[in-house]
Amino acid sequence: MSSDSGPPGRSFPARRKTLLVFCDSLSYYGPQGGVPADDPRIWPNIVADELGWDLELIGRIGWTCRDVWWAATQDPRAWAALPKAGAVIFATSGMDSLPSPLPTALREMIRYVRPATARRWVRDGYGWLQPRLSPVARSALPPRLTVEYLEMTRGAIDFNRPGIPIVACLPSVHIADVYGKAHHGRPGTVAAITDWAAGQHVPLVDLKEAVAEHVHGGRGNPDGIHWNFEAHRAVADLMLKALAEAGVPQDDKA
Numbered sequence: 001m002s003s004d005s006g007p008p009g010r011s012f013p014a015r016r017k018t019l020l021v022f023c024d025s026l027s028y029y030g031p032q033g034g035v036p037a038d039d040p041r042i043w044p045n046i047v048a049d050e051l052g053w054d055l056e057l058i059g060r061i062g063w064t065c066r067d068v069w070w071a072a073t074q075d076p077r078a079w080a081a082l083p084k085a086g087a088v089i090f091a092t093s094g095m096d097s098l099p100s101p102l103p104t105a106l107r108e109m110i111r112y113v114r115p116a117t118a119r120r121w122v123r124d125g126y127g128w129l130q131p132r133l134s135p136v137a138r139s140a141l142p143p144r145l146t147v148e149y150l151e152m153t154r155g156a157i158d159f160n161r162p163g164i165p166i167v168a169c170l171p172s173v174h175i176a177d178v179y180g181k182a183h184h185g186r187p188g189t190v191a192a193i194t195d196w197a198a199g200q201h202v203p204l205v206d207l208k209e210a211v212a213e214h215v216h217g218g219r220g221n222p223d224g225i226h227w228n229f230e231a232h233r234a235v236a237d238l239m240l241k242a243l244a245e246a247g248v249p250q251d252d253k254a
Contacts, residue, residue, distance in 0.1 A: 017086030019048045020078070022068040022153075023059035026172055026207070027091050029226035034061075041229040044091075046236035051248070056081035064096045064104070064141045065149040072153045087165040087248050088157055089239065094207070096146045097171040097189035099137035099182050101130055131180040139185030143192035150196060165246035167239065168197055172207040173215055176224035203242040210234035 021027065021044045028034055028042055035042060037057040040049070048055040058071050058078055068090055072078050082088075100107060110126060113119040141149075154166055170193055171186050197204045211231040214220050220227045227235075244250050 015084065017051070017053045018056050018081050018084040019044065019051065019053045019087060019089070020056050020081045020085040021058065021089045021091055022063075022071055022078075023057065023089075023091035024063040024095050025059070025061035026094060026226060027059060028057065029061075029221060030232070031221050031226070031228040033221070033226075041232060043232040043236040043239060044089075046233060047239045047243070050236070050240055050250070051086070051243075053086055054084075056085075059091070062095055062108075063092055065090065065092050065146045065153070066141060068092050069149045069153045069156075073156060082157065082161055085161065085164060087167065087243055087246060089243075090150060090153065090166070090168040093146060093169055093189060093193060094171040094174075096141040096143075097139050097183065097185040098174075099134040099179055099185060100140035101133035101137040102126065104140050127178070131178055134180040135182040135184070137182075139189065143185075143188045146189055147192045147196040150193070151200070154200060154202065165243060165248050167203050167205060167242045167246055168193065170194070170204055170206040170208065172225075172227075173212050174225045175215060175218075178223070181224075203245040205235070205238045205242045207235060210238050 023044070025034065027044055028037060028039070030039075030041065037044075037055070039045060044055050044057050056077060058075060058081075060067070063071075107126070110119065110122050113122050150168060157164060157166065170190050171183075173186070174183060175181055194204065196202070211220070211227050211234065214228055214231040214234075215224070220231060240250060
């Protein structure tokens with residue numbers, strides 16, 4: 001008998017599964033800003049609660065599908081969560097499709113500009129230019145790279161956990177002045193992800209379907225990007241349907 005076996009005839013409760021979510025800020029922002037990862041009003045916690053699972057939420061504001069690849073392969077929280085995971089959700093692609101007047105790498109380097117006065121000058125300058133250039137700017141991540149990183153991440157996860165249910169997302173919508181209300185990159189990103197998902201049999205959640213009425217109706221966050229908690233509930237409902245399609249039993253409380 002192994003050292004970690006229990007006494008004969010004694011049963012132990014099954015280990016709770018984990019819902020592993022890779023995300024951008026849409027998954028943990030509400031109508032007034034960011035909330036803690038355990039806030040029961042955001043969709044990842046609603047879904048995990050419905051399933052009777054724990055939640056591991058790994059994300060950051062501005063993340064694209066490329067960041068998910070880096071997190072899945074380099075973040076020790078992902079390594080720890082994957083063996084316990086009952087399903088994985090890629091809740092990104094929105095930032096991929098947003099216009100970016102500067103290449104992502106250059107934009108993210110603004111925070112490292114020194115001294116602080118120069119950083120403020122650069123940030124303010126970019127803040128002035130972004131809404132004016134966004135209508136003609138390319139997407140932050142080209143659609144072909146979005147699906148390339150999605151497939152690399154899916155492949156890596158499936159290698160370590162063959163057959164684990166995976167769900168991905170189509171981009172949300174926005175009415176943000178900081179992007180000049182431009183979102184011309186969305187159709188290309190949607191088409192690329194849809195083709196990839198069909199080829200890999202990955203169920204998709206169209207975030208637009210869940211949140212458009214709230215965002216376009218001005219009932220979300222005043223920034224025009226993030227959602228109210230009613231939209232989070234609508235996203236959760238679609239996520240549960242997609243997880244069922246992926247093979248997750250909806251009465252699974254183990």
